Amino acid sequence: MSKTKDRAAGPAVNGIPAQGQPTGPVAPPRVSARRRRPGLIALSLALIAAGGAGVVVLVLQTGHRTQVVTVTRDVQVGEVITDADLGEASVALDPAVKAVKAGDRDEVVGKRAAVELRPGSLLAHSQVTSRSLVNAGEQVVPVGLKPEQVPATALAPGQKVRLVHVPAQGEDAPAKGSQDVVAARVVKAGAAAPGTGVVVVDVAAKASDAPRLAAWVSSETVRLVLDAPGGTK
Template sequence: MSGPVRPPRVSARRRRPGVIALSLALIAAGGAGVAVLLLQVGDRTDVVTVVRDVQVGQVLTEDDLGKASIALDPAVKAVRSKDLNSVVGRRAAVELKPGSLLAPSQVTKDSLVKTGEQLVPIGLEPKQIPATELVPGQRVQLVHVPAQGTADTGKASEAAAPTIEGRVVKASDAAPGTGIVVVDVATSAADGPTAAVWEAAGSLHLVLAAADGS
């Protein structure tokens, strides 16, 4: 006669304290990461943005500008949204492109072509212009260098070449194929026509003035 049937023994799974501690640590770390992310998302600055192409010297209007809220690095200088009205009506000191932040240094209250000046567009081949990038505000000299074989060549070798003082207002990118760069130069009203004649004759070279403007 068989004895009573015993129910099968179910062994309890042994819990390992190390696994539990690791799980708690991962949960805690994940929570900390979420907290840092939330803090970064919350720390945002309202700034002014550019929404349309603006040429150098153009007066800024409200239609040219927009607003955005971004996480801004303290090292980045940008006009705050609350100061938007202070830049409307000022001129662009550099060319502005849509999608960029507006920096205080990119606007000016001064006209880039002042009273008593003329704006002379000058097309220059690579050999007639420095390799250094030209930026608005740079002081330059327009030098008259007669082409070889002209009647003025001998005279130019005996005396200093005539020069005209000017200031860069805008410089285009080099044209594909030719490398020609068009530079808008502000000169005195008296010198503007002379510079235009030199440019038309192809006898003009552009030289950067000293850093102190002398």
């Protein structure tokens, strides 16, 4: 071996010849790929499958629609429900919603509204009743109220009221302890008459009180007072 080659190799250390300096490009170290975990892959596939099944169930539930009865016009408490007040719609109905099915529409026509019905709402069996606002032994008396006598609270069928007799000028006041009061219930409240603003309210009172109440109305000596909820019937 020539001296030039010996100098390039460099001196030996502890009998082991030294490595020469590399003269070409150095290749990057190889990085081994991570070992795949079969359990993690299986879990991922299971989650994807479960999610897909949930979407399918949701789509199926959404696609299941039911024909139900809807309200198309305002119906006040106590008013008779007509076929023109109702419509139908196809909706995805939650089991908790007890709406009247379209096939049962004839069962609610002719009954009375137990609550105020608003257009666009679904009709439930609990919102209708077969009871009349005029019971046996009662009579309906129309009471005309001037604008200043009409309560600010809107009158609605079924509300309990008291009709109070207010003596006219020159009329003797009732004896002390006597009560010129008639308990009644609103059957229907009309709209204010153009020009006068008078509102006619039909009230149901006992047949024994009806003639007296009608006399008060004729002499314009009656005032209407609203009872608190749960007051005397």
